[in-house]
Amino acid sequence: MIRVSGLEAAYINNNTLIPALGEVSFTLERGQTCAIIGPSGCGKSTLLYILAGLLKPLAGDVVISGEPVRPKRKETALILQDYGLLPWKTALANTTLGLEIRGYSVKEALEGAREAMTDLGIWEFRRHYPAQLSGGQRQRVAIARSLTLKPDLFLMDEPFSSLDALTRESLQKTLLDFWKKKNSTMVLVTHSIEEAVFLGQKILIFTSGPGRILQTVENYGMGDAGYRTRPQFYERCSMVRGIIEGGL
Amino acid sequence: MGSGRSKQLPADYAVAIIFLLALWEITSLLLNRPYFPGPYASLLVFFHEMAKYLWAHLLVSTARVVVSLAAALVPAVILGMVLGREQRLDRYASPLIYLSYPVPKIIFLPLVITLLGLGELSKIFLISVIVFFQILVTTRDASRQVSKSMVDSVISLGAGQLQIYRHVIYPACLPKILTALRISLGTAIAVLFFSETIASRGGIGGIGYYLMEAWARMEWDTMFAAIIAMGIMGFALYMFLEWLEKRTCPWEFL
Ligand SMILES: Nc1ncnc2c1ncn2[C@@H]1O[C@H](COP(=O)(O)OP(=O)(O)OP(=O)(O)O)[C@@H](O)[C@H]1O
Ligand SMILES: [Mg+2]
Numbered sequence: 001m002i003r004v005s006g007l008e009a010a011y012i013n014n015n016t017l018i019p020a021l022g023e024v025s026f027t028l029e030r031g032q033t034c035a036i037i038g039p040s041g042c043g044k045s046t047l048l049y050i051l052a053g054l055l056k057p058l059a060g061d062v063v064i065s066g067e068p069v070r071p072k073r074k075e076t077a078l079i080l081q082d083y084g085l086l087p088w089k090t091a092l093a094n095t096t097l098g099l100e101i102r103g104y105s106v107k108e109a110l111e112g113a114r115e116a117m118t119d120l121g122i123w124e125f126r127r128h129y130p131a132q133l134s135g136g137q138r139q140r141v142a143i144a145r146s147l148t149l150k151p152d153l154f155l156m157d158e159p160f161s162s163l164d165a166l167t168r169e170s171l172q173k174t175l176l177d178f179w180k181k182k183n184s185t186m187v188l189v190t191h192s193i194e195e196a197v198f199l200g201q202k203i204l205i206f207t208s209g210p211g212r213i214l215q216t217v218e219n220y221g222m223g224d225a226g227y228r229t230r231p232q233f234y235e236r237c238s239m240v241r242g243i244i245e246g247g248l
Numbered sequence: 249m250g251s252g253r254s255k256q257l258p259a260d261y262a263v264a265i266i267f268l269l270a271l272w273e274i275t276s277l278l279l280n281r282p283y284f285p286g287p288y289a290s291l292l293v294f295f296h297e298m299a300k301y302l303w304a305h306l307l308v309s310t311a312r313v314v315v316s317l318a319a320a321l322v323p324a325v326i327l328g329m330v331l332g333r334e335q336r337l338d339r340y341a342s343p344l345i346y347l348s349y350p351v352p353k354i355i356f357l358p359l360v361i362t363l364l365g366l367g368e369l370s371k372i373f374l375i376s377v378i379v380f381f382q383i384l385v386t387t388r389d390a391s392r393q394v395s396k397s398m399v400d401s402v403i404s405l406g407a408g409q410l411q412i413y414r415h416v417i418y419p420a421c422l423p424k425i426l427t428a429l430r431i432s433l434g435t436a437i438a439v440l441f442f443s444e445t446i447a448s449r450g451g452i453g454g455i456g457y458y459l460m461e462a463w464a465r466m467e468w469d470t471m472f473a474a475i476i477a478m479g480i481m482g483f484a485l486y487m488f489l490e491w492l493e494k495r496t497c498p499w500e501f502l
Contacts, residue, residue, distance in 0.1 A: 028315065052404055071403070078404035080397050088419040088499045098405040129499045149405070 007060035035200025042211030052112030332391020
């Protein structure tokens, strides 16, 4: 599904090149989930932006579903930590926005939004503005919006980092359920080791910036809601923590 | 989330109006001069004058302000939104704006009259130019501040340039545009008054003209009737803009 090889990225500021990502290669099969974790500033968001086609790499190849990455690939959904929702649109209008932009009729957009919002338990909040929603509800609206587009690839940049622990765990579970039901590919950037181990079949651990992949952990056993309470889960968490601390 | 805006009730306005009228009455009593009549006498003359010609002057003046604001608003908003997003264009435009913004453009009034004559065009042009810069600068700054991730997430939904403007930039700027418009309203009325007193040919010259005529004839009551008319115009337009903001930016009043 995703093949990244020899990827390098940099930003240009005042004519100087600021490296953000150095030599990253990995592959992800269709239907797999992948968690990316690493120190702040190592280029995780940069990688996600490149996968979304919003940023051009300096070098290397990115192939998604057999085609070179390009902006506005219809089946890619991007969910950001904040600001994904427009404060001037109600929850419903935010959810229909994707379909509206892609030229679906009002009726189709409404139908799609109703289905996704009902699935996520936020249909009753459809007339609320984002400012009138809790953090968890807001993130559910953002997820609902991407679901309306029937994506096969979810890119998420710290989607739950501003939420309290309970809301966070409940949304992680929601996401897991969706992944199992729809079998879509997911790339999740996170700062939380527990989240990475709970949601990532594959865990990419990055070095500090410009980031490279320090180690890839195959997280066997992930994928069921009870995983969080198993000894195996704790072992995997401390293993990941060990790798991160060792790499710094 | 509360944006800290106070919600005025009609009763609050009534109290404020009574207070201002009382202040006026007291000042008038204390001064005790023919050129400073009290509110009662002035209001009587106001209604009397409105029934004669004042309403026509009021209408003309209001139309001038409204047309000038509208004429400035559309290009200022479009240009401001684009400059806020296109840094390359803004590099050329910014110095121009910074150089011309602080110049009091009212000093061009004689030149504008010479070029465009004493008719409507010169007044509307001058008000529009002044208000244009105020709205342009506000809109450009608002457009610059639109968060990049908000734009990115809409691009990732497949939005093109026009859709970015429609769904993100324009609504993000709208509350600030309306605030700029409210502030510009005061400027617009001041410039209107000035240009009506200077550039009028007689006839229905507008309230500024009407007021200066009354002043010249030392008809103090009539002069105060014109002041009341000008005040009512400003208040009505201001209230209209408030209403417009409530209508178009409901998310600002949660
Ligand atoms: N627009 C930009 N212009 C210049 N440099 C940038 C820009 N965005 C990011 N960078 C730099 O690129 C590097 C990687 O940034 P990135 O946002 O990808 O990090 P990150 O891993 O997502 O960090 P965090 O965990 O804090 O979100 C950082 O050193 C950052 O300073
Ligand atoms: Mg980041």
